[in-house]
Amino acid sequence: RKESSAASDVYKRQDQVNQAINGAFGEELVYQPVGGTPKPVPGVFTDAYKTAFQDGQGGVGWVTTAPSAGIRLADLPRAPTKDDRITRKKTGETFLVFEQQPDGMGWVHLKLKKL
Numbered sequence: 752r753k754e755s756s757a758a759s760d761v762y763k764r765q766d767q768v769n770q771a772i773n774g775a776f777g778e779e780l781v782y783q784p785v786g787g788t789p790k791p792v793p794g795v796f797t798d799a800y801k802t803a804f805q806d807g808q809g810g811v812g813w814v815t816t817a818p819s820a821g822i823r824l825a826d827l828p829r830a831p832t833k834d835d836r837i838t839r840k841k842t843g844e845t846f847l848v849f850e851q852q853p854d855g856m857g858w859v860h861l862k863l864k865k866l
Contacts, residue, residue, distance in 0.1 A: 765856040769823045772858075779840040780820060782827055789838075794822040796839055799865075818846060818863045824853065831861055 777793040799818045806812050820837050824830065835848040846863035853859045 762857065765858075766823070766825065769856075769858050772821070773823065780822070781836075781838040781840060782822070782831075783836040783838070784829060785832065785834050787828065790828055791840070792822055792826040794820045794826075794837075796820050817849075818865060820846075820861045820863060822859055822861065824857050824859050827859075831859060836866075837861065837863060 772795060773793040776795045778796055780792050780794045780796065781789050782792045782794075783789040797816075797819045799816060801813045801815050804812050804814060822831075830853075831848055831851045833847075833849055833851075836845055837848065838845045845866045847866060848861050849864050850862040851859055852862070
């Protein structure tokens, strides 16, 4: 039982961190599961960006990172799946979820494709 209680305490502390991250960096998003009802959720949105790298042979290449959103799983009506939608309230832009990466501590990182 002590191990279970310790794990629960760690999860609670991690959830407090997740809530603080949303408070500091989050914005209002609308999450819509496939076939489901839209739900406002707080989340941390990151725009797509490019990073230069040297290819080892004197050339330069580019790595493009997809836009993404980090969201507390507790704020979602269910676990996210491919083709769910995320809309940024402040811009009206809508994105499809194409990959989910849960961190095991109550947060999920969603890679997105702009519609």
